[in-house]
Amino acid sequence: xxxxxxxxxxxxxxxxxxxxxxxxxxxxxxxxxxxxxxxxxxxxxxxxxxxxxxxxxxxxxxxxxxxxxxxxxxxxxxxxxxxxxxxxxxxxxxxxxxxxxxxxxxxxxxxxxxxxxxxxxxxxxxxxxxxxxxxxxxxxxxxxxxxxxxxxxxxxxxxxxxxxxxxxxxxxxxxxxxxxxxxxxxxxxxxxxxxxxxxxxxxxxxxxxxxxxxxxxxxxxxxxxxxxxxxxxxxxxxxxxxxxxxxxxxxxxxxxxxxxxxxxxxxxxxxxxxxxxxxxxxxxxxxxxxx
Amino acid sequence: xxxxxxxxxxxxxxxxxxxxxxxxxxxxxxxxxxxxxxxxxxxxxxxxxxxxxxxxxxxxxxxxxxxxxxxxxxxxxxxxxxxxxxxxxxxxxxxxxxxxxxxxxxxxxxxxxxxxxxxxxxxxxxxxxxxxxxxxxxxxxxxxxxxxxxxxxxxxxxxxxxxxxxxxxxxxxxxxxxxxxxxxxxxxxxxxxxxxxxxxxxxxxxxxxxxxxxxxxxxxxxxxxxxxxxxxxxxxxxxxxxxxxxxxxxxxxxxxxxxxxxxxxxxxxxxxxxxxxxxxxxxxxxxxxxxxxxxxxxxxxxxxxxxxxxxxxxxxxxxxxxxxxxxxxxxxxxxxxxxxxxxxxxxxxxxxxxxxxxxxxxxxxxxxxxxxxxxxxxxxxxxxxxxxxxxxxxxxxxxxxxxxxxxxxxxxxxxxxxxxxxxxxxxxxxxxxxxxxxxxxxxxxxxxxxxxxxxxxxxxxxxxxxxxxx
Numbered sequence: 001x002x003x004x005x006x007x008x009x010x011x012x013x014x015x016x017x018x019x020x021x022x023x024x025x026x027x028x029x030x031x032x033x034x035x036x037x038x039x040x041x042x043x044x045x046x047x048x049x050x051x052x053x054x055x056x057x058x059x060x061x062x063x064x065x066x067x068x069x070x071x072x073x074x075x076x077x078x079x080x081x082x083x084x085x086x087x088x089x090x091x092x093x094x095x096x097x098x099x100x101x102x103x104x105x106x107x108x109x110x111x112x113x114x115x116x117x118x119x120x121x122x123x124x125x126x127x128x129x130x131x132x133x134x135x136x137x138x139x140x141x142x143x144x145x146x147x148x149x150x151x152x153x154x155x156x157x158x159x160x161x162x163x164x165x166x167x168x169x170x171x172x173x174x175x176x177x178x179x180x181x182x183x184x185x186x187x188x189x190x191x192x193x194x195x196x197x198x199x200x201x202x203x204x205x206x207x208x209x210x211x212x213x214x215x216x217x218x219x220x221x222x223x224x225x226x227x228x229x230x231x232x233x234x235x236x237x238x239x240x241x242x243x244x245x246x247x248x249x250x251x252x253x254x255x256x257x258x259x260x261x262x263x264x265x266x267x268x269x270x271x272x273x274x275x276x277x278x279x280x281x282x283x284x285x286x287x288x289x290x291x
Numbered sequence: 292x293x294x295x296x297x298x299x300x301x302x303x304x305x306x307x308x309x310x311x312x313x314x315x316x317x318x319x320x321x322x323x324x325x326x327x328x329x330x331x332x333x334x335x336x337x338x339x340x341x342x343x344x345x346x347x348x349x350x351x352x353x354x355x356x357x358x359x360x361x362x363x364x365x366x367x368x369x370x371x372x373x374x375x376x377x378x379x380x381x382x383x384x385x386x387x388x389x390x391x392x393x394x395x396x397x398x399x400x401x402x403x404x405x406x407x408x409x410x411x412x413x414x415x416x417x418x419x420x421x422x423x424x425x426x427x428x429x430x431x432x433x434x435x436x437x438x439x440x441x442x443x444x445x446x447x448x449x450x451x452x453x454x455x456x457x458x459x460x461x462x463x464x465x466x467x468x469x470x471x472x473x474x475x476x477x478x479x480x481x482x483x484x485x486x487x488x489x490x491x492x493x494x495x496x497x498x499x500x501x502x503x504x505x506x507x508x509x510x511x512x513x514x515x516x517x518x519x520x521x522x523x524x525x526x527x528x529x530x531x532x533x534x535x536x537x538x539x540x541x542x543x544x545x546x547x548x549x550x551x552x553x554x555x556x557x558x559x560x561x562x563x564x565x566x567x568x569x570x571x572x573x574x575x576x577x578x579x580x581x582x583x584x585x586x587x588x589x590x591x592x593x594x595x596x597x598x599x600x601x602x603x604x605x606x607x608x609x610x611x612x613x614x615x616x617x618x619x620x621x622x623x624x625x626x627x628x629x630x631x632x633x634x635x636x637x638x639x640x641x642x643x644x645x646x647x648x649x650x651x652x653x654x655x656x657x658x659x660x661x662x663x664x665x666x667x668x669x670x671x672x673x674x675x676x677x678x679x680x681x682x683x684x685x686x687x688x689x690x691x692x693x694x695x696x697x698x699x700x701x702x703x704x705x706x707x708x709x710x711x712x713x714x715x716x717x718x719x720x721x722x723x724x725x726x727x728x729x730x731x732x733x734x735x736x737x738x739x740x741x742x743x744x745x746x747x748x749x750x751x752x753x754x755x756x757x758x759x760x761x
């Protein structure tokens with residue numbers, strides 16, 4: 001039997017640990033440091049928690065947080081659409097391979113391209129409303145990206161349209177590796193499509209669902225900047241401002257990286273807090289699966 | 292056989308190669324970070340323009356610029372100017388055409404990282420003044436003779452504590468255009484409206500004739516900035532008043548300071564804008580004018596000729612000063628503004644950078660600028676008699692060369708005001724959510740926020756207000 005010194009494995013791990021500490025740890029420390037300073041250029045005087053105080057009293061920040069939270073509504077919508085479409089494709093409907101590719105195409109497109117195209121389609125006199133008007137549906141021809149009451153939901157719809165493709169491919173890949181005998185047995189037992197989906201398929205997708213939900217939550221909290229910037233630029237009148245845009249404005253436009261760092265720190269902590277129950281849930285599930 | 296040609300690499304070999312590659316990359320990065328972004332020579336001497344002679348030949352300078360977006364043809368001129376400069380001096384200028392959204396932020400970010408370009412295109416006013424206060428730009432009078440700087444009329448907004456930080460390049464002042472044919476169809480004369488009541492009457496008649504009275508696109512924000520420049524200025528006596536508003540020494544909640552937002556509200560409620568104003572960007576809004584669908588539009592001087600071209604002839608278009616409703620000393624005055632260039636305080640070759648800027652302003656280059664892009668050069672050496680286009684001629688006489696012209700006060704607003712007040716107010720008003728008065732309240736609150744977040748800049752702003760009020 002090969003015998004090694006107790007310290008040897010740690011020595012092997014050390015370079016990677018150092019790399020991780022540097023690549024992930026340094027930015028976190030730098031952000032924490034910046035968030036307590038009034039940065040001009042690359043440094044500035046220590047001002048304690050003043051940046052945080054400024055953020056929490058800022059109505060625009062409150063709006064940004066609220067909008068990120070509203071965008072979380074998209075997560076269950078994307079999940080349901082993705083699962084249903086993946087199951088339909090899994091059942092090998094005629095032309096399923098074509099539809100699989102078609103549904104994945106939006107996800108392949110670059111977000112700025114999607115944003116620019118939809119910002120044209122969704123204008124008051126854009127293609128979508130022209131079609132609605134030509135169909136006699138004038139009252140549904142709304143100002144999709146010019147009306148503060150609905151613009152965030154228009155952006156959310158675009159996000160769902162693009163991001164669903166990833167979910168479909170993810171679930172389809174998992175479905176193709178599940179034991180089809182279980183489904184066949186359910187069919188023999190008289191289970192209808194909905195029952196098979198709910199009682200047989202979804203339980204087997206559990207780990208992928210968890211992964212997709214986590215990824216989607218992170219997307220909605222910290223990965224929607226490109227959509228917002230290209231479709232609405234945070235407007236009209238802050239109606240679509242989100243935390244990322246708030247950070248961008250302070251870091252690069254207002255040249256106050258201290259405040260931007262404070263928001264980034266908050267966003268990091270909030271994301272961790274939201275992720276924690278999910279990881280815990282995942283860990284419990286893994287324990288159950290191991291018996 | 293493919294198998295025989297395959298190079299076998301075991302894990303040990305792979306690790307060796309990877310290690311060597313990483314080492315090479317690391318050493319290379321270290322070397323780069325130890326050196327300067329541009330080849331260095333002796334420390335820069337910033338005392339006299341003659342110092343250029345001391346710089347060794349064959350230096351390479353970085354230049355970040357903008358302009359092709361609003362004046363097609365500038366890039367060709369710039370490349371030609373760079374080529375001729377290299378021919379003349381041996382120095383190479385490496386240009387980077389910047390995107391509109393990063394012109395200011397990229398320079399400031401690069402400066403903060405000590406990696407700024409030698410030469411930087413600069414918009415006027417606060418868009419470069421914050422860089423001055425942060426120490427990222429050098430005053431130009433130590434590098435270029437002051438009479439040459441003044442000959443490019445960079446405007447008062449390029450000076451701080453008496454020192455110029457920008458050379459003027461070409462005119463880019465905000466103004467309004469009107470369509471003479473639409474005016475005629477609406478039963479109006481050839482003269483544009485001069486007062487607010489006249490404007491409302493004109494808009495009413497244009498609308499009745501089946502046209503959009505005023506075309507605009509507000510989604511990306513600059514239209515709101517332009518309107519503020521035309522409207523707020525009318526109730527101010529000097530640019531210093533604007534700064535005092537932005538730093539809270541004057542109160543936005545006073546009716547005269549939010550009146551321009553109330554006027555936008557009035558125009559919108561009367562149906563005098565295109566209905567999709569909030570869902571389209573600035574340029575598509577302007578293009579409704581060029582498409583012959585709108586009677587009037589706000590514009591900047593470099594874009595005027597292209598709109599006239601879209602309509603088929605400059606004869607069909609007239610320039611106008613925004614009609615008067617305010618009572619300040621700046622009311623009814625044309626606005627003059629221009630684009631420009633400055634020199635980074637981090638440049639190791641400031642003298643060469645200055646030499647290049649001076650080369651850009653040699654009479655032959657100024658003529659070439661006009662020929663290549665039809666922008667109106669700011670140089671006093673430019674002969675306006677060669678302007679045959681009636682619209683451009685009107686712009687030259689009425690705006691660029693008009694001694695009565697006033698600075699563009701929107702160039703004085705802090706960026707936070709741009710994002711949180713100007714951008715928000717105009718869109719909320721068009722969405723029907725706010726009145727002019729509520730816009731004034733928001734402007735007040737944003738000003739208070741900016742003052743709290745930037746106590747170190749308030750003093751600089753106050754000094755600037757003194758400069759501009761003097």
